[in-house]
Amino acid sequence: METISPPGVASGAVTSERLGGRIGSTKERSMRISVLRRRGPACAEGRHTLESARLLLRTPTVFEAQVASAAGSDAEAQRWLGWEARHVAPDVVRRRLAGTRARRGRPSGAVHPALSMCLVAIDLRQRAYVGMASVTSVDARTCEVGGYLGPEYRGHGLGAELFAGVLRLAHEHLGYAEVRAGTETGNLACAVSLERAGFAAATGSDVHHLPDGRIVPAAWYASTVAGPTTCAATGRT
Numbered sequence: 001m002e003t004i005s006p007p008g009v010a011s012g013a014v015t016s017e018r019l020g021g022r023i024g025s026t027k028e029r030s031m032r033i034s035v036l037r038r039r040g041p042a043c044a045e046g047r048h049t050l051e052s053a054r055l056l057l058r059t060p061t062v063f064e065a066q067v068a069s070a071a072g073s074d075a076e077a078q079r080w081l082g083w084e085a086r087h088v089a090p091d092v093v094r095r096r097l098a099g100t101r102a103r104r105g106r107p108s109g110a111v112h113p114a115l116s117m118c119l120v121a122i123d124l125r126q127r128a129y130v131g132m133a134s135v136t137s138v139d140a141r142t143c144e145v146g147g148y149l150g151p152e153y154r155g156h157g158l159g160a161e162l163f164a165g166v167l168r169l170a171h172e173h174l175g176y177a178e179v180r181a182g183t184e185t186g187n188l189a190c191a192v193s194l195e196r197a198g199f200a201a202a203t204g205s206d207v208h209h210l211p212d213g214r215i216v217p218a219a220w221y222a223s224t225v226a227g228p229t230t231c232a233a234t235g236r237t
Helices: 026-035 062-071 075-081 091-097 158-173 188-197
Strands: 049-051 055-058 118-123 129-137 142-149 178-184 200-202 207-209 215-224
Touching: 049 158, 055 158, 062 091, 062 118, 062 129, 118 158, 129 158, 142 158, 158 178, 158 188, 178 188, 188 215
Parallel strands: 142 178
Antiparallel strands: 049 055, 055 118, 118 129, 129 142, 178 215, 200 215, 207 215
8 A cells, every 4th residue: 555645765655555345434434443552662762653453653763764665665566656766675675675573672773854754564473564654744734644565565454554553643643633645546445544544535636746757646635633732752742
């Protein structure tokens, strides 16, 4: 699953996870996205930490961002993401990083400024790097988000967990009242993931310019809350 994401470390997202089915009622959506847990390690020292049913979501280190970016560099993902060639990891790098496992415990050291509003997704059982999501500020009230998964993690419903995590990051940790995400028109997989995560259809530009120069038709989704909050990692609560 890849959404049209804003420029940045996780640049370009238009989602490639293949999911089936449509979302039913609002009640059904809220039941499905109860995967986000309220427990887990607290945010601190500029690092955000969240958990879903199957994923650990945390502010990545530079190396973790490189591993996650390699996972989104395959041809299927890039059909939607459309990154510039210089940001796409070559096959030899993808193969070398594919088996990387996350270490237990909280990463140490300063957070790279470009990664401060990103989340790397880690499989809770296998400690494998699953994908990444990012937040980009539009203004003090609004942001845009995007994300992607590695090849072997598509088609298992993890897109909804990833989007639910980055949605919670934006609303509850970074203080954004409105969170927007876009996907290429006709990408049912991404639309389903976004709806399961709590987004609803919204208005927006009819087209999106991908980083590689392609122009694609776009569909937009949004989530709005009346009282966004921030956490200790953001520096204000």
